[in-house]
Amino acid sequence: MALQIVVLGASGYLGRHLIDRLRACPDWNIVGVSRHKPADWPADVAFQVADATEPQALEALLAQADAVINGISGSPAIIAASARALASALLRASRPAGSAPIRLIHMSSMSVYGNVQGDINEAQPLIPPGETDYASAKSLAETLLSAHANSILLRPGCIYGYQSPQWTLRPLQLLRAGRLGDLGENGDGYSNLVHVDDVLDAICAALRAPANVGSQAYNLAMPDAPRWNIYFERLALAAGAVPVRRISRRQYALETRVLAPLLFIASKLGRKVGLRHLPPPISPSLAALWRQDIRLDSGKATLAWQMQWRSLDAGIADCVPQAPATA
Template sequence: MTRRVLVLGAGGFVGRHVMAGLPTAGFDVIAGVRGAAPPGIEARRLEATDQTSLRAALDGVTDIVNCVAAAPGAMTQATQALCEVARERRIVHLSSMAVYGAATGLVNEEASLPGGGPYADGKVASEGILRQHAANGGQAVILRPGCIHGPGSEQWTARPARLLRQGRLGDLGVAGDGFCNLTAVADLVAAIAAALERSEISGAAFNIADPEPGRWNDYFLHLALAIGATPLRRLPDWQMKLDKLAAFPLKAAEIMGGKLRIRFPDPIPPSLWRVFAQEIRLDHRRADAELGFLRQAPKATLAEAAEWFLRAA
């Protein structure tokens, strides 16, 4: 029997990769979208927070991959609605390492989930809904990726690349010595495919990240080399302080620019500076033992991401 997978959030960065990658693993895919679908793919228009809409979209579907990216309230509403209508279908849900909050050290899936901030708290709440769904007999698997990068990644490929070109990122000294828990988007798709295949892991959560993370300073150097943004210089403290002060005005300009279709310089929010310095390592061993998916070589991911950025820039 062919497995038919409905991908919620199919129009987003991760969703597009899932739509492209799952067919190579033997799955039929259906795009769950709010608006018009890209030509040439099967799609069903739906509103992820509406049970009636979701129920209609699930006709003939055997599994669901939840890639919905939305405001925290809408994210939890969509998760609740999905659990109400999924019945015996398997849900593979994309959470985030953000659920671990400010944790440090080697962090496994049994760690507490303090969250911290609207996005992280929304992810924590969504996980709670899914765990209850699994406890009630439903089929649900939770994946917690790190910083998802690769071709098409605005947050962890394109934005750092632009900031490196502008000289606003570089060697950050101790401010960039946190562990860089990257997740190649190709690895995440492979983990999703593995989670869809294994019925015995319902209710489990898995960290999906590079087994050998370097430091953020290392990532900035390698990305700069790949896009030709060298030499990489050590940023003085005064420049980093200035960028921190400029974060809120630049965010306001970014919002205005989006409406006017004008690109302003990227803000570097306080949350991002905290990530660059955070001494957290995601423990990957459960995913290796129970999912067993094949990872793409980190150098290959970086090269593909850099090539995509250079084409799009």
């Protein structure tokens, strides 16, 4: 009998990649869920327009589900509200007598560890939950959803790969504009990169994991992830954005302390008048991440699911596909 899988946040970057992966498996029936149906949604995959912050809407979606994958992203308020709604829906979901609870796979983030440094495994305490920022909202979502008896919490590092908006397209845009390059000590933090295909592999393995595992968390990051300076250099070389600039402290301070707030205000105003494609800011929080000496230990996922992490060479090649040679 086919497994019934509900994917929340199906219209986002990870959600669309996930739908493509899951639809290739004949023994899984997929329902994508989001506030708006994308115009290019595949005809052979069911889609349901729903507000994931409404518990009643989620209860109806979970009525026949065997598994739900929570890929909701957005503001801290949306992350928190959707987690509360999902926790409530899971609590009320009815299951046939003797069957396992619905399998929940929740997409969390390495941000739940806060600004700690060193080698970090899943036993590291999370930052206090809340709704004030992205990291505290992610921590709150984990706190709420880990109470479900059949939950797997995935904590990826920085998801990169072809068309990744945050960790491929944005760095490429900044590199080509000469606003990013060798940051010196400001780019010496570990990147904790994880290729999008590795994240999909982990999700599929989590779907197939035994139902009696209880609530489990797994870090997802390539072993020996490079420092940010190395990643930026390799990405720039692959894209032909050379020579790679050395970004001075003065320029970097102007980017993060002066230009970033201005671009943030401009983007908010631009959305109101339909102005898009403004230059991306280098926010203070992003700058702090590029300095942070944190290394995710993904050994638990490697051992549990025999993960074969993609190398940086393979990942970079996927980020910047080479044009075919012409005669």
